[in-house]
Structure formats: structure tokens, C-alpha cells
Amino acid sequence: MALHHGTVVAFQGQGVLLRGAPGAGKSDLALRLIAIGAELVADDQVDLVAEPEGLVARAPPTIAGLIEVRGIGIRSLPHRARALVALVVDLVPSDQVERLPDPAVQRLEGCAIPSISLDPFEASTPLKLLLALGLSPTAGARPPIGYKQGAMSHPASDPGRQQDGAPTQKAARVVLVTGLSGAGRSTALKMLEDMGYEAVDNLPLSLLPRLVGVTSRREQPIAVGIDIRTRDFAVPGLLTEIDRLTDATLLFLDCDDEALARRYTETRRRHPLAGDRPVMDGIRLERGRVSPLRARADVVVDTSVLKPQELKRLLTGHFGLDNRTSLGIFVTSFSFRQGLPREADLVFDVRFLDNPYYDPVLRHLTGLDAPVQAHIAKDPVFADFFDNLIRLIAPLLPRYDREGKAYLTVAVGCTGGRHRSVYVAERIGAWLADHGQTVAVAHRDISRPVNHLVEVSMDDKPAPLPAAP
Structure with missing residues (x-):
């Protein structure tokens, strides 16, 4: 992990690193991005670390949730704990911005990240940044997680409000993540968390209905990890609970037996069902037990040859929160x-x-x-x-x-x-x-x-x- 000078905000889980000299306008631009739906990750200083899924940005603990607003002072805002950096934006005067630049890449902590240069004070800069992320500036951005009326009120752009201003209740999206042990369930949960889901792992099945009931009264969607190591796990019981949920999607992560065996060998971990037997016995036993879940799944992803960025692309395609x-x-x-x-x-x-x-x-x-x-x-x-x-x-x-x-x-x-x-x-x-x-x-x-x-x-x-x- 390395400390970098810069400000990071996130749109729908995509982190944007704003860089520039002191006074270049990083915090000012960050505020304008937050106003159209971005989430604050870190202001002025950010910890960057290369992880398997990409370059992760976090705020140093001492400044988490804080932003310096020139003319007002230090203020606390709702913030995101971590985000995958998808874009680096160097803030420069308008006369240094190329009209039709060639694609550029910055290498940070060994990761190649797309890079652009923008004038932070142009009125169109937030919209240009959305275009660079592949988001539509005409569709509007959702309010940030943690949005509350009175704190950052933008009723006209709030998708949870009717035209007469009366608030509406929207059921939160629930993704149940299951599959074969070693197929990437924990990695998928982290990626869904980066996309804006609240991730909960190894939740006892007896608590699933209560959690989903609480979630339905909140705006933030949730991803729940469940596998054979979950307390009171049983396929028939899980299938029964899934059939009772009206707003849940079942994601099953599959993988070839040989690829799973290689992963366990490389990590020197025991398969949870293998015991003293060969790891392949545990894999085959588990595959037989969870096969009804695979047959019932709404989305099946085979991770045998997927790179982390390819898995993230698939998850974003199926579960992205861009409405x-x-x-x-x-x-x-x-x-x-x-x-x-x-x-x-x-x-x-x-x-x-x-x-x-x-x-x-x-x-x-x-x-x-x-x-x-x-x-x-x-x-x-x-x-x-x-x-x-x-x-x-x-x-x-x-x-x-x-x-x-x-x-x-x-x-x-x-x-x-x-x-x-x-x-x-x-x-x-x-x-x-x-x-x-x-x-x-x-x-x-x-x-x-x-x-x-x-x-x-x-x-x-x-x-x-x-x-x-």
C-alpha cells in the first residue's frame, strides 16, 4: 500500500483519481461530482494498493469521510470505504488540454489505468468525466449512497421521488452468491461491494429472511454470500428461502474440477469436504450436493479461465446499478x-x-x-x-x-x-x-x-x- 496525493470519488463503484498541484481544484471538482451522484472515497490523500481485481483506493483512517471545502473548512460527508480505480484525471489549465488526445495509460502500483487531462473549472468537466467512464451524462446519475434530504437535497434528480415530491419506497436488489468452494465467491462479493452493494458473507440461512426484510426498506442493494461452510446450510432449505424472495437473484459460480484442484494445490488450502481424502473427492462431493442450486440459478458464471477483470465485467453487465x-x-x-x-x-x-x-x-x-x-x-x-x-x-x-x-x-x-x-x-x-x-x-x-x-x-x-x- 502506498500513500498518494490526490482525491478519489466513485461513480457506481468506478473510482476516479483526481490529481493536480495544491490549489488545482481537486476538492472543488469532487464536490461538483458528488452533487451529481458520486461518492467520496478520499480527499487530498489516498492509499492505493494493487489487489487481484485491480487498483483499490482507500482513505487513510484519519481523514476518512472528510473533505476540505475552501472558504468553509473541513466537512464530513457520506463516503465509500474502497473503490477500484477506473480512471486517472490530471487537472490542468484549459490551454493544456488536447482537443483530440490519443488514449493514455498511467501505471500506478503496477496497474495500468486509463488517463485523461481536464480543466477542473470548466462547466462541462463533470459531464466529460462521465463520458470517459462510459456513463451517459444525459441519463442522470443516481444520488450517492448515504443521501438524505436536508444534507444534500436534489429532489429533482432523486429516482426515489415522485413528481409531486412524495417519497416512494423501492425494494432493494438482493443478489445471493453461491457456487463451488474455490470458484471465486469471495472475489465476486468484493466486486459487488465495489459496485455499490452491501456485502454480507456466510450469513446463517435462518437469518436470511430477516436480512432481506430489513434490506427492502433501504435504498442500498445487498449481496449475500452462501456456500457449504455457511452455518445450517442445506440445499433444500436454501431453495425454499429463494422461492420465497421476490426480489432476489441467485448467482452460481462454477469452475472445472481440474482448475479447482489446481487452485487448492497452489494455495495449500484444504477443501471443506475433503477431510483426509484427496481434494478431488471433496470437489466431486460438493458438486453433487450443490447441483440443484446450479440448476435453479438465474445467472451461472464459469470462472475456470476468467481473469479478475473479466469476472468484474460480467458481474457489472448482469448486476450493475446504472438502472x-x-x-x-x-x-x-x-x-x-x-x-x-x-x-x-x-x-x-x-x-x-x-x-x-x-x-x-x-x-x-x-x-x-x-x-x-x-x-x-x-x-x-x-x-x-x-x-x-x-x-x-x-x-x-x-x-x-x-x-x-x-x-x-x-x-x-x-x-x-x-x-x-x-x-x-x-x-x-x-x-x-x-x-x-x-x-x-x-x-x-x-x-x-x-x-x-x-x-x-x-x-x-x-x-x-x-x-x-
Whole structure:
């Protein structure tokens, strides 16, 4: 953990680190962000530490919840205990802000964080910051956790108020997190906490109805961790309680047996059901016991090959608190050599397109580079293929939406995951965004090094046979 000079606020669990010289306007901008729904994490000084899920920001204990308001003094505000830093904002005069900057990254405590520069005193700066986070400035931000009328009153933007000003009661969202031991339940709970949920782990089942009843009278949603180590845990009893809850979603975290066994071996922890037997016996015994929960789950996430940031993306897509009502779409490219993305709903194979890998000039570029894009686009079959692909996808989206699906993952694969799949994924994402969809695009294997021998031997073009002896 390292102490840094800066102010951190969070929107929907996404931390924003404001940096600048003393007097640059960090606290002033933070106040304006809090007024539109941000939560205070730390003012002037912040502890940053790299954890598996990313760079975590916390306030030093002596200043937690305090902010310096120039002309008024030190004031106490509702605050958030921790947040994952999603953006670094360097505060500079307007003449130092580039009109069309290239994407920039700052490395803090070994973590790469997107970075922008803004003038803190421009009226549009809070809205620009929302856009940089991928949030819509036109949709409005929810009031911060801890909001109370009279302390920071903004009735017009309060989603819990009717137009006549009379308060309304909204049932809090409840996510029950369960699954196989070692599949990432604790990590998922931390991520949900970063997103704005109050996390409770290993709650006895007998207390679950009481907790949910209390939660329904509060604005903050809650995530409850339950597994075989929970006191009085029993699958039939848990299923009965779940059926009684009207506002609860069951999240089940699954994982391959081999991956689970490897995790227990690496951490040298005992499986709770293994006892003196091999860890694989405990895993198989638990899988049999909790299989009814998996069958009943509203969302199943397989963490066998997921990186922490990929798990967070999935959880944000399913359980994000941005009040999104439309289908959220994630488009990813991938390498078939590295396996299919397990979370994919739709998978498309583009290995039939002309491969830029075989052009020495293009080999070390990616589908984000213009020369590679031009090479793929001029393939005689590309235009018809892409038109047909869009005609396939487009009619499905409203049907997924009507069926209540919150999150759709579209995966596009090629041999190495660097050229064709990247370009096609970008084109799909651009088309979806142009047609009003909520979409994010990422490239799972784009940073993998180019290996000539492996690429040629495993590419869609067959490697030559060895000469006969």
C-alpha cells in the first residue's frame, strides 16, 4: 500500500483519481461530482494498493469521510470505504488540454489505468468525466449512497421521488452468491461491494429472511454470500428461502474440477469436504450436493479461465446499478488456440477471411491498425459476410430484450486473435453503437506475442507435411 496525493470519488463503484498541484481544484471538482451522484472515497490523500481485481483506493483512517471545502473548512460527508480505480484525471489549465488526445495509460502500483487531462473549472468537466467512464451524462446519475434530504437535497434528480415530491419506497436488489468452494465467491462479493452493494458473507440461512426484510426498506442493494461452510446450510432449505424472495437473484459460480484442484494445490488450502481424502473427492462431493442450486440459478458464471477483470465485467453487465433497462452487449475477439470464451452467447468463426498474418508488413500489427483493416475489408467475401452477419444478429436483440436477458456476449474468433477477429468485433461494436445499443468491445488475446512456428502450424492454412525419410 502506498500513500498518494490526490482525491478519489466513485461513480457506481468506478473510482476516479483526481490529481493536480495544491490549489488545482481537486476538492472543488469532487464536490461538483458528488452533487451529481458520486461518492467520496478520499480527499487530498489516498492509499492505493494493487489487489487481484485491480487498483483499490482507500482513505487513510484519519481523514476518512472528510473533505476540505475552501472558504468553509473541513466537512464530513457520506463516503465509500474502497473503490477500484477506473480512471486517472490530471487537472490542468484549459490551454493544456488536447482537443483530440490519443488514449493514455498511467501505471500506478503496477496497474495500468486509463488517463485523461481536464480543466477542473470548466462547466462541462463533470459531464466529460462521465463520458470517459462510459456513463451517459444525459441519463442522470443516481444520488450517492448515504443521501438524505436536508444534507444534500436534489429532489429533482432523486429516482426515489415522485413528481409531486412524495417519497416512494423501492425494494432493494438482493443478489445471493453461491457456487463451488474455490470458484471465486469471495472475489465476486468484493466486486459487488465495489459496485455499490452491501456485502454480507456466510450469513446463517435462518437469518436470511430477516436480512432481506430489513434490506427492502433501504435504498442500498445487498449481496449475500452462501456456500457449504455457511452455518445450517442445506440445499433444500436454501431453495425454499429463494422461492420465497421476490426480489432476489441467485448467482452460481462454477469452475472445472481440474482448475479447482489446481487452485487448492497452489494455495495449500484444504477443501471443506475433503477431510483426509484427496481434494478431488471433496470437489466431486460438493458438486453433487450443490447441483440443484446450479440448476435453479438465474445467472451461472464459469470462472475456470476468467481473469479478475473479466469476472468484474460480467458481474457489472448482469448486476450493475446504472438502472439500465435495455440489453447490454459485450463484443469480444478471441483466439481459437486459447479456447472459446465460456461466457459467450453467440460465437462467430472468421478464419475463412484472408489472413493478414501472411503479409510480413502486417504480421506484427493488429486489427486496430488501418493497414490490417484495409487488408481484411478488401477480401472479396467480406462485405457480403458482414451484411449477412448483421442481418442475423439484429432481429435477435429485441427478442433477447423481451425475454428479460440483461447481458449478451458476442464472441468473434480467428486463429491468433490479433487480426481478423479484432477487426470484425470492432465493426460489430460500431454498428451496434450506431443503432442505439449499449455495447462494449474488448479483445481477449490481442496482446499475446506473435509466434511464427505456432501460428503457421495451427493456422487455417495447413502446414506442409514433413518430407518422407
